[in-house]
Each structure stands twice: as structure tokens, then as C-alpha cells.
Amino acid sequence: xxxxxxxxxxxxxLAASADGAGPYRLFETIEVNGVFPCPHLEQLxxxxxxxxxxxxxxxxxxxxxxxxxDPKDYVPGPSxxxxxxxxxxxxxxxxxxAGIAERWAPALWGVTPADAETVGRAITDLARRxxxxxxxxxxxxxx
Numbered sequence: 001x002x003x004x005x006x007x008x009x010x011x012x013x014l015a016a017s018a019d020g021a022g023p024y025r026l027f028e029t030i031e032v033n034g035v036f037p038c039p040h041l042e043q044l045x046x047x048x049x050x051x052x053x054x055x056x057x058x059x060x061x062x063x064x065x066x067x068x069x070d071p072k073d074y075v076p077g078p079s080x081x082x083x084x085x086x087x088x089x090x091x092x093x094x095x096x097x098a099g100i101a102e103r104w105a106p107a108l109w110g111v112t113p114a115d116a117e118t119v120g121r122a123i124t125d126l127a128r129r130x131x132x133x134x135x136x137x138x139x140x141x142x143x
Contacts (some may be wrong), residue, residue, distance in 0.1 A: 003029040003140045004123055006130035008061050010082060011106045013138045017064040017080050022140045029140070037083045037139050040107060041091060042109075044120055047103035048094040059084035060139075076143065083137035091127035096120035 001078035004026035023029045025116040031076035035041070038057040045051070094100070101117030108116055130137050 001031050001033065002027060002033055002142055003031045004126055004140055005029045005076045005140065006085070006126060006135040007131070007138055008133075008135050010136075011075045013043045013080060013082070013136070016066055016140060017078070020078060022142070023138070024076060027055050028126070030119075030126050032119055032123070035119060035123075036141075037081070037087060039122065040140070041083070043107040044096075044100070044104050044123070045087070045090045045094065047107075048096070050090050050093065056087050059086070063138075070132065078112060078142045081139045081141060085136060085141055088130055088137045090126050092131040094120075096124055 001022075005013075005023045007015075007027060013023075015026055024031075025138055032071055033135040037060055037072035038055055042055060053112070062079055062081040063082055065077075068074050096117055098113065098117055102113040104120060106113050108119075109117070127137060129135075
């Protein structure tokens, strides 16, 4: 299961990778499946009427394991990514409601507007708490 969590810095966030089990025991984690920072969280910002262009995918930093440059060296498994602070801040500015969720849900394959609203609220609440505490957002991906 993929998840989003907040940590003070990369060093603290790396604790999630210590045994490969993820952040679930160490951090308050919003568990989601198939909601990627780029494009899905950018699309949430867009659904709320916020600015999203250009994509922030180049600023999505994989911090564990070390990124590979040659696709033949890729080994499937979990990975840990730092969400761009600008995206965290844009998410923190959103108050997800039914209308935003209805506009965002089509970007999430097979997700109802009600479920999109629940996920959107959880992620934007986490972004607000992280921003207020001076923390960064991280995405634990189990692709």
C-alpha cells in the first residue's frame, strides 16, 4: 500500500526504509493506492482552481533506494520520495469539498467522488499539519 507522511527531513523520513516495512509504524500515514504526487496530487490542486503548471515531477526526489539511471538496473520494490514543498503548500491551501472531489475523481481510476473527497481531505489535512510544523511531505510507493 502506498502512503503519504510528514517528517522533519530526509534523514528522519529514511527511518521508514530501515526494514523495508514502510512508514506505517513510525509516522502518521495516509494510506492510498495509486495516488501519485505527479500527476494525481497536482490534479487535485487543479480541481480546486489552483495553479499546477508546469508539472513538478522533476522536483519529486527519490531518496531511497538510490535512483537508477539505466532502466535495465531497475528492481521492483518499495521506494521513498520527497514531495516538492511547493506542492505541499498548494495542497495545504485547499479545503476539499464535494465539488472539488467530483472534479478530481475522474483522474483517479475507479474512485468515487465520495472516496476522492475522503482521500483529498486526509492528504490536504496532512499537508497543512506538515506546513505548520515545518515538515516535508513524503510518498512511500510500493510499485
